[in-house]
Amino acid sequence: MSKWLRENLWRHAFATFMCIFSLFPLYLVVLSSFKSSGSLQLDSFVPKELSWDNYKMLFSSPKIPFLSWVKNSLIISSVVAISSVVVGAASAFAFSRLKFKGKKFGIQLLLLVQMFPAVLALSAVYVIMERVYSFAPSIGLGSQAGLILVYLGGSMGVNIWLLKGFVDSIPAELDEAAKIDGASPVQTYWLIFIPLATPVLAVVCLLSFIGTFNEFIVARLFLVEMQGRTVAVGLQQFIGGQYASNWGAFAAGSILASIPIVIIFLSLQKYIVNGLTAGSVKG
Amino acid sequence: MSSIFRGKFATAIKIAILAITTAILSLLAQSAFASGESAIGAFLVFAIVALNFTYFTKFSIPLKFFVPGILFFIAFVIAPIVFTVIMSVFNYQTGNYISKPASIEQVLILGVESDANQTTFDLVAGKDSNGDYAVLVSDIANQRFFISTQDKITDVDASKLIINEYGVATTAPGFTAISDNELAANDAYSKIRYKYQDGYYVKIEGQGVGAVFRQKIAYDAKTDTMKNIITGETYINNGKGNFALEGSPETVLTPGWRAPIWFENYTKLVTDTRFRTPLIKVFIWTVVFSALTVLSTFSFGLLLALALNRKMRGRRIYRSILILPYAMPSIMSILIWGGMFDSEFGAINNILHTHIAWFSSATFARAAVLLVNLWLGFPYFYLICSGSLQAIPSELLEAAAIDGANPRQIFRRITLPLLLQILSPLLIASFAYNFNNFNLIYLLTGGGPRNSLDGEVAGATDILISYTYQIAFGRGMNDFGLASAISVIIFLLVASISFYGLKKSKVMETFG
Amino acid sequence: MKNRLLKGLALAATVSFAASLTIVPAQAANEILVWADETRGPNLTKVFAKKGDWVPGSTIKVVSFSSYDALKAALDNASGTTGPDIFVAGNDWVPALAKSGKLAPVVLTAAQKAQFTPSQFFDLSYGGNLYGVPVDVNNVGMVFNTKLVKTAPKTYGEMVNYYLANKTKKGLKAGLCVAGGGMSWGALSGFSALGAEPYMMNSDGTVNYNKSFDPTVFAKNVSTLLLDKKGKSNGFWPATDTGCQDNFLAGKVPFAIIGNWHWRTFAEAGFEMNIMPVPGVKAGTYGKMFGSVSGAFLTSYAETHGVSVSAKSLLTSFFASTKGQVAYQAEEGRPPAEKGAQKSQLVLGGQKAMGAAASLSSIPQIGAFLNTNKGGASYWDSAPAYWTAVLVDGKNPLVEAKKLAAIWKANVAAGKADL
Missing domain, CATH: 1.10.3720.10 (MetI-like)
Known part of the structure; x- marks a missing residue:
């Protein structure tokens, strides 16, 4: 028993502490989502009322097409996540495994460009997409397809870098063996690397999904049609307004919107943890 | 399994994907050029060439992995960065936001003044007997009616007109009025300066309404200066994106333009x-x-x-x-x-x-x-x-x-x-x-x-x-x-x- | 070899296929594009859905942004390609947007001008040109909770005394707080009641450029009314506006400054609309508030889009007309700017009370003075910074007031040139 204590007590104590730290703000979100007043004022830690008004409002008010927002977010984030991994994985593989001239330069460029404070990129991207709109409105400013392109392009550097980090952690023995067997890099990529890296790719996919799901600075300029907004833009208007803020509806909406992500996370958590390193080629 | 990645089947898939991509990109490139977006069009052409060259030749194997990533990277990461770098040598700011030609145009649009009474007229847009754009103006206060085109003004006697209950002439002999719907569909009517008296002109300011103006500011392209025709004041290009009044550099015409100031932002x-x-x-x-x-x-x-x-x-x-x-x-x-x-x-x-x-x-x-x-x-x-x-x-x-x-x-x-x-x-x-x-x-x-x-x-x-x-x-x-x-x-x-x-x-x- | 032929054929086929097509941009003719924020946009959409033929031959499309900030960001970035023909916003954006060439001048007939006040036009003008038509009046007012305070306070001191006497007994969280308009715009009356003004006005409604507020008098008022003996905040006037509305509604704050756009929230919660300006230190004086207008502005893009006549017509036939303002304010619930609409039976009591409070003591919101930061900071940043410095950090009220006065003085001097 004392051995158990010695070895496990600190583990439980620390984990419990961190759990409370994690849950605390979330608890307050849940609390305010059940308050009819729509305030964020945290006057009491014990729920005083259980009002479903905020949830009802999300589904009944014609002004709030909440389900469309969720659908938009899911579609945009999924497309961006999958496409960015498809495009990024190839580059990451090349950076990690192939030898070629200018590789070092390429990697450095990739890394440094991410440190460019690209806040003005917003203006540049806006101008570019405005021009695209003038000849192809369906993929220009104001369209979801246009936003997807912007996200995909804007996150390319980060995703390649991230994927490269993961790919580096996958032992190269197998694909080197394939190379000795006479496989071309393209074949190695498809036949050896991709199956091996699937967990890694899935994780980066998920990270990219979450990142896209949360974005609102660009989205609020692109998706102005009420029906076409993402959840982040839609919900932000409850509290970002100049006139009034409704924290209750915001909290309720946030909880509902994060349910799909939380479910994905929880059901895939083992997979994610393994995927984040994917170092195990034991099997 | 491996046959998917080798042989004819793989080649067919490759060609199909590339063909579709090329088709879409060519379509876009063509539309881009057609609407004057040549920079975007050129980039799309570059993308088409790069994709086809990479995947149809054995020029570089690593490039086969990179090309799609590189194209996105250039369009949405590098291009905005280049934009930022270029803008850093301009005085790109509130008041100096648009290009120089646009600025000159705006200064001239704003460089008009109303007459002393800020006169507005009721009017009807249409065409005169020659088929020129014209307005039938009712100066109700003075009971004067006239048809005006860009270069001539013809008074019409009230007896020849049909005048509605508000005292506004609706038709005149030789004048073909257009409906509000037609006016809404053709903005060209509003761009014309219909002749009035003493150097003033009438401009359509909404359906059925015109106002009296005269041009105050004129641009001289040779000296790159703006001149106030009425007072004779000259505004010279101050090299920082504004026309400034001679002898009073603080007085500038707005809007200005984004002018290169080289390293001033840096210094x-x-x-x-x-x-x-x-x-x-x-x-x-x-x-x-x-x-x-x-x-x-x-x-x-x-x-x-x-x-x-x-x-x-x-x-x-x-x-x-x-x-x-x-x-x-x-x-x-x-x-x-x-x-x-x-x-x-x-x-x-x-x-x-x-x-x-x-x-x-x-x-x-x-x-x-x-x-x-x-x-x-x-x-x-x-x-x-x-x-x-x-x-x-x-x-x-x-x-x-x-x-x-x-x-x-x-x-x-x-x-x-x-x-x-x-x-x-x-x-x-x-x-x-x-x-x-x-x-x-x-x-x-x-x-x-x-x-x-x-x-x-x-x-x-x-x-x-x-x-x-x-x-x-x-x-x-x-x-x-x-x-x-x-x-x-x-x-x-x-x-x-x-x-x-x-x-x-x-x-x-x-x-x- | 066969392979290469195949490739060549496929390519040739696709390119020729693509060349046979061109995308035709979907651009509706005669469509007037109106941009607005998250509350105005949906209300305008509703009004236009009921009656869309305000301009014969044109249709109207409203784009609602998710927030006022998003609208601003889009306007900052937009060019003629996607930009609006008309947008609805506060008057303080006029100087910057006009200077950047994004606005186009509007000319009104004498009859149309008569329906508004000259100061409303002043708010919407820059460099002698009028860029829009006044739509509604923005202002704040002070409301008091009659369950706590029976009669309207006559002086600022009266409110402070009530707060100090009942602070513990009634569990008051503050005496007077800002529920609408924020700690810069909304809080002006709190400043002004104690003697600090961003710029001084003459009795004839013009700006007095030679005078600025007296920091000594103001600091003395702050010390005696807002600070305790140790120089710390007595809690009457919080330095932030968070939670003010909730506390007022819960009866934990007796006085609150509210905006005319959300008086309904308070009325629906059962509060009597005893709206008044914040009383000054001396009886009969009041703190000034910004009585600005929001406008519908014409952009320079309307001409590019070929709808300048229609857009100008919409401004006069809808945005500036009695009928249009009544129809719009029936949804929006703000005090209309147009005289005919102000008289309409449809305008509610709260809207009128806000208007009455504004008429007692409001000053125009002159962007040229408030937005400039020649003195080191703009009005918007320096005003809340004063309260933080004095009420939170416990800095000397006089020293900080002198800094504030110097900043505002420099800004007014710089702004004068920019009017």
Whole structure:
């Protein structure tokens, strides 16, 4: 028993502490989502009322097409996540495994460009997409397809870098063996690397999904049609307004919107943890 | 299985995909050229050539992996950066926003004046007997009616007109009126200056309404000056994007244009202490903030991973809870945290029984920012570390244990160095991410507190990106040129530091 | 070889296929594009859905942004390609947007001008040109909770005394707080009641450039009314506006400054609309508030889009007309700017009370003075900074007031040139 204590007590104590730290703000979100007043004022830690008004409002008010927002977010984030991994994985593989001239330069460029404070990129991207709109409105400013392109392009550097980090952690023995067997890099990529890296790719996919799901600075300029907004833009208007803020509806909406992500996370958590390193080629 | 990637079938798929892509891109390129967007069109042509050349020749195998990524990278990462670099040598700011031709056009549009009475007329648009654009004007006050075109004015006697109940003439002999619908469909009517008297003209200002103006400002392209025709004053190009009154450089015509001022934005940042001091302050905090964030999220994540790195009761539950902060939309979490730190009603003060004005004090605000970022970031490193810990070959650890090393030594000598090696790219990525973590600062503190009374322009928690955003998109005066210059300087600084750091560290060796 | 032929054929086929097509941009003719924020946009959409033929031959499309900030960001970035023909916003954006060439001048007939006040036009003009038509009046007012305070306070001191006497007994969280308009715009009356003004006005409604507020008098008022004996905040006037509305509604704050756009929230919660300006230190004086107008502005893009006549017609036939303002304010619930609409029976009591409070003591919101930061900071940043410095950090009220006065003085001097 004392051995158990010695070895496990600190583990439980620390984990419990961190759990409370994690849950605390979330608890307050849940609390305010059940308050009819729509305030964020945290006057009491014990729920005083259980009002479903905020949830009802999300589904009944014609002004709030909440389900469309969720659908938009899911579609945009999924497309961006999958496409960015498809495009990024190839580059990451090349950076990690192939030898070629200018590789070092390429990697450095990739890394440094991410440190460019690209806040003005917003203006540049806006101008570019405005021009695209003038000849192809369906993929220009104001369209979801246009936003997807912007996200995909804007996150390319980060995703390649991230994927490269993961790919580096996958032992190269197998694909080197394939190379000795006479496989071309393209074949190695498809036949050896991709199956091996699937967990890694899935994780980066998920990270990219979450990142896209949360974005609102660009989205609020692109998706102005009420029906076409993402959840982040839609919900932000409850509290970002100049006139009034409704924290209750915001909290309720946030909880509902994060349910799909939380479910994905929880059901895939083992997979994610393994995927984040994917170092195990034991099997 | 492998046949998918070899032989005819693979070639067919490859050709099909490329063909479709090429078709779509050509379509877009053609439309782009057709509507005058030649830069975008040229890029699309470049993309078509690059794709087909790479995949249909054996020119370069690595390029086959890179081309799609590179194209996106150029369009949405490099192009905006190039835009920023170019803008940094312009005085691109409020008041100097449009191009020079557009500015001249606008100055001329605004350079008109109404007559002394600010006369407006009721009128009907249409065509005169020659088929020229014309207006039938009813000067009700003076009971004068006339048809006016660009170059002539013809009075019409009231007896020849049909006049409606408001006293407005609706038709006249030889004049074909157009309906409101037709007028709405053809804006050309509104662009014409219909002749009136004493150098004044009538312009359509809405359906059924015209107003009297005369041109006041004229442009002389030869000398590149603007002249007030009426007073004779001359406005000369001041080289900074405005026409300024001769002898009174403060009096300028608006709007101005974005003019190249070369390195003025840069020299201002280096020599002018009003810009240099806050910039240095913000830069230091940005580095400190990113480094401390990486350090804190990594250490808490690692510690948790170590704590839960064995089979124990409740591990699954712990893990499920611990990744919640990561799974929740961060925009929501940040705003909620903002509410929790509120000095009057926030939950934090409530628990601590304090009355700290968190976001009004530099130290507390910085602490709050770091704490929130820890909350947001530790689950990521927890997940990564727990995965990586499992990836460390157990033989290594067992061997060390047999050699008599205690757990702490094993951790310090083997686990940690191995982890750092595996995770260094992720640590660098995390640093870079937080270096530009705009959302956190913007939504949590807005960069504040900012002691405006003492002339501080940068807030205590402002990081470079939020500071730049403030300059470019803040309230009142926006200076995109200066913000661009800051972006470029920051980039050069960071690039050289990182480059030096990478050269020193072992990270780069693995890239070789 | 066969392979290469195949490739060549496929390519040739696709390129010729693509060349036979061109995308035709979907651009509706005669469509007037109106941009607005998250509350105005949906209300305008509703009004236009009921009656869309305000301009014969044109249709109207409203784009609602998710927030006022998003609208601003889009306007800052937009060019003629996607930009609006008309947008609805506060008057303080006029100088910057006009200087940047994004606005186009509007000319009204004498009859149309007579329906508004000259100061409303002043708010919407820059450099002698009028850029829009006044739509509604923005202002704040002070409301008091009659369950706590029976009669309207006559002086600022009366409110402070009530707060200090009942602070513990009734669990008051503050005496007077800002529930609408924020700590810069909304809080002006709190400043002004104690003697600090961003710029001084003459009795004839013009700006007095030679005078600025007296920091000594103001600091003395702050010390005696807002600070305790140790120089710390007595809690009457909080330095932030968070939670003010909730506390007022909960009866924990007796006085609150509210905006005319959300008086309904308070009326629906059962509060009597005893709206008045914040009383000054001396009886009969009041703190000034910004009585600005929001306008519908014409952009320079309308001409590019070929709808300048239609857009101008929409401004006069809808936005500036009695009928249009009544129809719009029936949804929006703000005090209309147009005289005919102000008289309409459809305008509610609360709207009128806000208007009455504004008429007692409002000053125009002159962007040129408030937005400039020649003194080191703009009005918007320096005003809340004063309260933080004095009420939170416990700095000397006089020293800080002198800094504030110097900043505002420099800004007015710089702004004068920019009018």
